[in-house]
Amino acid sequence: MKIGTLAILTIGVALLLALPWLVSDSMLNAAVQMLIAALFAMAFGLLCGRAGMLSFGHAAYFGVGAFAAVHAMNAFNGEGLLPTPLLPLVGAGTGMISGLIAGYFSTKRTGVYFAMITLALAELLHALAPHLKAVFGGEAGISSFRMPAWGFTFGSLSEVYYLTLIWTLGCILLLYLFSKTPLGRLALGLRENAHRMRFLGYNTHALGTLIFAVSAMFAGIAGALQSLNLEAANYVVLESHISTAVVLNSFIGGVRVFFGPAIGGALMTFFGYITSDLTRVWLLYQGIIFVLVMMFMPRGIVGEVIERFRHSSLRGLAQTAGTMALRVASLAIAAFGGVFMIEFIQRFLSSDYRATAGNGNWPDIALFSYVWSPVSVLPWAFGIGLFAIGIALTMIVNRRAAAAQEASA
Amino acid sequence: MALRNLLGSTAAASFVICAGAVAAEPLKIALVETLSGPQASTGLLYRDAVNYQIGKLNAAGGFGGQPIELMEYDNQGGPVGAADRVRAAISDGADVILQGSSSAVAGQVTEDVRKYNLRNAGNEILYINLGGEAMELTGEKCHFYHFRTSPNAAIRVNTLLDGMKDAGVLGDRVYAINQNYSWGVDFQNNTVAGSERLGFEVVEQTLHDVNKIQDFAPYVARIQAADVNSVISGNWSNDLLLLMKAVSGAGIDVKFGTAFLDQPGNIGNAGAVAEGHFLSAPFNPEVNPEETTAFVEDYKAVTGHYPSYVEPATVFGVMLLGEALKNVEPTEDGLNAEDLALALEQATVQTPMGQISMRSDDHQVILPMIVQEVSKDAAFKADDTEFGFVPVKVIAAEDAVQPVQDSCNMKRPG
Numbered sequence: 001m002k003i004g005t006l007a008i009l010t011i012g013v014a015l016l017l018a019l020p021w022l023v024s025d026s027m028l029n030a031a032v033q034m035l036i037a038a039l040f041a042m043a044f045g046l047l048c049g050r051a052g053m054l055s056f057g058h059a060a061y062f063g064v065g066a067f068a069a070v071h072a073m074n075a076f077n078g079e080g081l082l083p084t085p086l087l088p089l090v091g092a093g094t095g096m097i098s099g100l101i102a103g104y105f106s107t108k109r110t111g112v113y114f115a116m117i118t119l120a121l122a123e124l125l126h127a128l129a130p131h132l133k134a135v136f137g138g139e140a141g142i143s144s145f146r147m148p149a150w151g152f153t154f155g156s157l158s159e160v161y162y163l164t165l166i167w168t169l170g171c172i173l174l175l176y177l178f179s180k181t182p183l184g185r186l187a188l189g190l191r192e193n194a195h196r197m198r199f200l201g202y203n204t205h206a207l208g209t210l211i212f213a214v215s216a217m218f219a220g221i222a223g224a225l226q227s228l229n230l231e232a233a234n235y236v237v238l239e240s241h242i243s244t245a246v247v248l249n250s251f252i253g254g255v256r257v258f259f260g261p262a263i264g265g266a267l268m269t270f271f272g273y274i275t276s277d278l279t280r281v282w283l284l285y286q287g288i289i290f291v292l293v294m295m296f297m298p299r300g301i302v303g304e305v306i307e308r309f310r311h312s313s314l315r316g317l318a319q320t321a322g323t324m325a326l327r328v329a330s331l332a333i334a335a336f337g338g339v340f341m342i343e344f345i346q347r348f349l350s351s352d353y354r355a356t357a358g359n360g361n362w363p364d365i366a367l368f369s370y371v372w373s374p375v376s377v378l379p380w381a382f383g384i385g386l387f388a389i390g391i392a393l394t395m396i397v398n399r400r401a402a403a404a405q406e407a408s409a
Numbered sequence: 410m411a412l413r414n415l416l417g418s419t420a421a422a423s424f425v426i427c428a429g430a431v432a433a434e435p436l437k438i439a440l441v442e443t444l445s446g447p448q449a450s451t452g453l454l455y456r457d458a459v460n461y462q463i464g465k466l467n468a469a470g471g472f473g474g475q476p477i478e479l480m481e482y483d484n485q486g487g488p489v490g491a492a493d494r495v496r497a498a499i500s501d502g503a504d505v506i507l508q509g510s511s512s513a514v515a516g517q518v519t520e521d522v523r524k525y526n527l528r529n530a531g532n533e534i535l536y537i538n539l540g541g542e543a544m545e546l547t548g549e550k551c552h553f554y555h556f557r558t559s560p561n562a563a564i565r566v567n568t569l570l571d572g573m574k575d576a577g578v579l580g581d582r583v584y585a586i587n588q589n590y591s592w593g594v595d596f597q598n599n600t601v602a603g604s605e606r607l608g609f610e611v612v613e614q615t616l617h618d619v620n621k622i623q624d625f626a627p628y629v630a631r632i633q634a635a636d637v638n639s640v641i642s643g644n645w646s647n648d649l650l651l652l653m654k655a656v657s658g659a660g661i662d663v664k665f666g667t668a669f670l671d672q673p674g675n676i677g678n679a680g681a682v683a684e685g686h687f688l689s690a691p692f693n694p695e696v697n698p699e700e701t702t703a704f705v706e707d708y709k710a711v712t713g714h715y716p717s718y719v720e721p722a723t724v725f726g727v728m729l730l731g732e733a734l735k736n737v738e739p740t741e742d743g744l745n746a747e748d749l750a751l752a753l754e755q756a757t758v759q760t761p762m763g764q765i766s767m768r769s770d771d772h773q774v775i776l777p778m779i780v781q782e783v784s785k786d787a788a789f790k791a792d793d794t795e796f797g798f799v800p801v802k803v804i805a806a807e808d809a810v811q812p813v814q815d816s817c818n819m820k821r822p823g
Contacts, residue, residue: 025500029493130590130619138591140516140545141488145524155528157496226489231524232517234488273493276483280445354713 095220254300334390515541572780580638
């Protein structure tokens with residue numbers, strides 16, 4: 001399995017390196033966002049998944065890194081001590097310092113109280129930011145310019161992509177190595193039983209603060225990368241929805257698996273990127289995905305995949321993969337039916353439609369390159385029918401899988 | 410032999426024609442608006458208005474013999490999403506970017522466009538700001554490829570004060586209460602600046618948190634203590650509604666002068682509390698009835714509702730763009746942004762409200778403003794209530810104009 005993991009990693013990195021030749025500019029832009037979201041989620045994963053401290057205010061450290069980087073960009077002009085490629089170091093430094101301070105206070109408590117303190121600290125910064133125009137630039141934000149350095153202009157998207165890629169991969173590697181250090185190991189102990197750790201003589205408060213600071217440091221790097229990418233920072237990065245997004249992303253990916261948050265962050269960012277131009281109700285889909293993942297895959301997507309494929313023989317592996325493929329196919333049918341229904345209702349209720357409809361006149365609605373009449377039974381039967389068929393198929397697949405498992409046991 | 414020649418030349422000719430048709434790209438306009446999430450209602454109004462007027466331009470022949478292609482991007486409500494979508498729009502070949510709601514997003518878009526144009530000389534794109542009213546967009550952030558087609562804080566405040574003075578409700582004691590961010594500060598500064606010209610005293614100035622206050626009673630107590638005739642406020646959304654309700658609840662008889670009272674839902678929400686308060690906006694359906702009625706009825710026929718809030722000014726802004734396009738030669742990849750910018754600087758268009766034109770010094774539109782009062786007598790009711798906006802004073806474009814800001818150092822091409 002170790003070799004398998006290594007092979008998957010090598011292929012993944014090779015794909016990422018070749019990406020600028022494989023996809024359009026617009027997709028490459030999405031890839032930059034995905035990398036940043038992945039790193040931010042990994043930083044959060046260290047704190048929440050590994051050390052068991054659920055922070056609701058991680059946007060604060062992301063934002064601190066973002067603003068520090070933008071100020072450094074303007075101060076150094078990409079020259080001297082801090083050429084453009086090294087700017088994320090500023091994010092790391094400021095993220096770490098703010099993490100030490102915030103971590104000192106918040107890790108005095110655990111559980112819900114910890115979450116409340118992180119939330120309060122983030123809101124404090126968020127409420128303060130609009131008033132400090134010199135630091136946070138008011139609602140127009142602070143703008144900067146990526147200056148050329150080391151023979152690169154950093155004007156093209158692919159250069160920005162490689163810069164982000166190198167930093168993200170490097171940071172994820174560091175996070176992996178960190179998880180192997182004694183401090184990283186102690187984080188697990190903190191999650192499992194902090195009382196016992198204290199009885200064993202560890203200073204759990206200092207431990208928690210340190211891990212908080214490391215997590216904030218990587219969040220700061222992610223923020224700095226975002227500033228480098230956008231060449232601007234705005235206090236909206238301190239808003240609470242940035243904090244919640246990273247929580248959702250990490251849990252969807254699987255917060256307790258090392259790579260889970262990164263995959264979750266990248267997937268959900270990609271999802272938002274693609275769907276927000278296709279449909280006005282993409283936030284609804286995002287919410288539905290979160291609810292479904294939490295209900296049926298509480299370990300998250302990556303956690304579930306690892307759980308399914310671990311400790312099984314080659315034959316068992318093929319069997320699991322077969323069942324999974326069937327399950328995904330039947331779920332896809334149900335999803336298509338559901339999406340069809342939601343989109344149809346959304347179009348039916350939209351103001352554009354209401355402008356033309358009325359007085360017994362119900363014009364056809366174009367959806368998925370066909371036109372459907374809302375007064376006929378066809379579209380409703382089609383959507384609901386597909387949804388029902390998909391669900392029924394999933395249940396059959398599940399029942400058969402359960403029966404097969406029972407037979408083999 | 411002759412036949413073969415004929416065939417050959419026909420083939421060559423048709424090849425040339427085909428090649429010509431393939432090479433000339435349609436003009437692509439990207440609308441980068443907030444189309445989902447809690448702030449979407451305003452973004453969708455911009456979308457309706459832009460769709461409407463681009464439809465008109467296309468019905469009139471489009472650009473370069475082809476229909477103008479309108480692409481929509483959802484900026485997801487914030488500058489981060491907007492920066493992203495501007496890039497996506499550029500890589501999809503957009504020549505012009507339109508955006509309106511939120512000055513924060515406008516600030517990001519205008520900077521992104523400026524930087525893109527610096528890096529891609531000869532291949533520039535244009536940004537038309539349909540509604541970001543912060544002063545700095547035509548001040549320190551102004552640049553050659555940014556155009557604002559909405560009023561700004563200075564125009565709003567000064568026309569509002571003029572109109573209220575004429576209506577005899579301004580009085581000599583005025584209270585300025587605003588949200589504590591650049592828009593509110595701009596609004597307050599312009600109110601203070603107008604006091605000398607119009608001979609009133611700004612008794613007290615208050616800046617408060619943005620959209621966080623649930624109870625305006627302490628502020629109302631200060632307004633009461635200040636004993637003023639009118640309150641000038643750039644507040645919007647809840648901050649305006651709650652403030653007006655609190656003042657009315659305390660039984661204080663003052664007139665409000667506002668900028669965003671016509672936002673859909675405000676009148677429905679405030680009801681009788683809003684009666685008698687003032688607004689300065691670029692449109693009122695009762696002005697110039699012959700032309701305006703045709704416009705609002707046509708707008709309703711196309712979009713399903715009467716134009717309100719930001720919609721009319723957006724339509725006029727796109728009309729101005731259409732006017733400029735008439736004076737631009739199409740090129741192989743759509744158009745040359747510099748040509749369009751130069752044409753837009755000279756553009757003048759007749760709207761139902763009067764003539765609007767672009768000022769070349771800072772790319773701020775010069776437009777007539779209508780000071781209006783909430784009243785039961787209005788011909789067009791707002792939000793299905795018995796109230797609507799009755800025009801009090803129409804201020805012609807040349808009187809509404811405000812001076813160019815010193816901070817605008819526009820670098821012109823060439």
